Amino acid sequence: MTTPKKKSEKNKKVWVEVEVNKYTDGITVFRGKISLEDLKAWEAGELIDCAIKLENTYWYSENSICILGKGKEAASHYTGDTYIRVDTIMLIFILRENSYPEEGSPKLDNIVEFPGRSA
Numbered sequence: 001m002t003t004p005k006k007k008s009e010k011n012k013k014v015w016v017e018v019e020v021n022k023y024t025d026g027i028t029v030f031r032g033k034i035s036l037e038d039l040k041a042w043e044a045g046e047l048i049d050c051a052i053k054l055e056n057t058y059w060y061s062e063n064s065i066c067i068l069g070k071g072k073e074a075a076s077h078y079t080g081d082t083y084i085r086v087d088t089i090m091l092i093f094i095l096r097e098n099s100y101p102e103e104g105s106p107k108l109d110n111i112v113e114f115p116g117r118s119a
Helices: 004-011 036-043
Strands: 013-020 029-035 051-061 064-067 082-085 089-094
Touching (some): 029 082
């Protein structure tokens, strides 16, 4: 039987930035929420030949933030969730809990400048 602690940990989500290395059509860094359980399994190397769910997906593109599911063009048709194959993930950064851009006027102050990426 599942203990209350394990059950709550299974449902816990954390904000992350995921850097992928292929099949991205030019987008290589995504942000969103994943389950803590998936994060720990990825960290331990236990996830093989599968995908993880990235909820509330968004990314930085040419001086703006693209939010999957909140846009005027094609992105508005999506639900906001993305499945990323584990074999394409290079890095996962854990972010602060409030890492979702504000609606209406997204700010760029939570986008950290990394080498090779302008902010």
